[in-house]
Amino acid sequence: MSYGFYLDLQKFTDGGDGGNGGTGGSGGITYSYEQAEQIASERAGRAERSALTNYFQQNGMTAEQAQEAFRDFKEKQEAQKPNVSAIEKQRDDALAELTGIKNKAVLSGLGVQKEYEDFLLHEISKNVTDKKDFKACAEEYLKDKPQYTRTQSQMRMSSGSSGGSGAGSSDDVNATFNAALRKAFGR
Incomplete structure (x- = not known):
């Protein structure tokens, strides 16, 4: 079974836009790129289906088994496609x-x-x-x-240096407290 389609190739010839009144024997049928792409895709799908069905039948499957095997093949193929x-x-x-x-x-x-x-x-x-x-x-x-934002004295205290007010960071206070405890208990 052959499907023929014609592209208006006159548009691509030298010296003209294809609008000279004649169709140049093309029958006047034109296709957009998207239509041609769809036709090619459908034909490729049919060819793939036919080839796989013939392969399955040549390996001893009945027509129904070959169709089922083809459906299984397509389902597995779809399942392997990433979810973009x-x-x-x-x-x-x-x-x-x-x-x-x-x-x-x-x-x-x-x-x-x-x-x-x-x-x-x-x-x-x-x-x-x-x-x-x-x-x-x-x-x-x-x-x-x-x-x-933190004030400058708050930033100095959190970084560990003492500010101009004599207040130290919590680490300094803890160190002083720990030193006093060690001294009190003789360690």
Whole structure:
């Protein structure tokens, strides 16, 4: 069984656009690329089905067994195809998580108090554009609302150095307390 189709090849000849009034013997039938692709795909599917059915029958199967074997083959082939949308979702989730981690690091570097990080991530992310990254937006936001950042003395205390007020970090207090206990118990 042969299906013939003709492409209007006159459009590709030298010196013309194929619109000279004649069809050049092509019968006037034209196909778009998508239509030609669909026809080729259908023919390939039929050829595959025919070849596999013939193979199964040559190996001693009845026509019904060959059809069943072909269906099993196609089901297994479909099952082995990756779920592209699930893979894309996993990728997008991982990228979002990585972006969140990087943005939290930016906020921490700008002195944002931990209890405000999630709130600020949400608020600042609304302002991010192609031309303005998260860090620039965060700096701008925190310039207008510095109440979310640690003061200089709080940052010194958390880093372990003592501030000008004589207050030390909690590690310094613990070390002093432990030294006093050792001295009191004679160790």
